[in-house]
């Protein structure tokens with residue numbers, strides 16, 4: 716299993732580099748490795764066998780590779796297709812809602828080995844542009860849980876960690892019209 720670097724490693728605070736196409740074989744392998752980690756981490760038996768913390772997203776800098784690539788694997792309803800399964804290359808948020816949303820449980824991070832209590836306010840809806848591993852450009856609109864996960868991942872490409880968004884004086888302060896997601 717790939718080694719995920721932890722808080723304190725300066726790579727997690729760097730802005731990662733744009734990728735160019737065509738991707739090298741190494742970069743295509745990286746895309747595969749990111750997604751494979753997520754799949755394994757969501758498989759109870761494999762996760763237990765390899766002591767993996769479950770994840771729905773993973774960014775290349777977390778594998779100490781400072782490139783603008785992240786994988787997201789968000790399960791759909793039981794037994795259905797994932798609601799979002801994609802490797803995002805050079806992702807850009809083109810626009811976002813004023814409406815704020817946050818996970819009611821707060822956020823965690825596979826690169827942060829501690830609980831940091833508090834709400835992480837994010838845009839509830841985003842318009843995302845990204846390139847796939849073939850270099851094809853996509854523009855998609857995401858909302859709620861999918862939008863939160865993708866924003867967490869894009870933050871990693873910019874050296875931002877989830878607790879940077881938590882209000883230190885009042886960690887559970889959140890706009891009263893914020894959408895709280897279960």
Ligand SMILES: Cc1nc(NNC(=O)[C@H](CC2CCCC2)CN(O)CO)c(F)c(N2CCN3CCOC[C@@H]3C2)n1
Nearest residue numbers: 757769770771772773774790822823824825826864867
């Ligand atoms: C919300 C959640 N966060 C999990 N972990 N943290 C992560 O994914 C970090 C990224 C997420 C933290 C908040 C937003 C993005 C990883 N990050 O650091 C990458 O940058 C989960 F594991 C999880 N789920 C729900 C779906 N379940 C399906 C079956 O398998 C178990 C799995 C558990 N939901």
Ligand code: NI
Nearest residue numbers: 823824825826
């Ligand atoms: Ni993270």
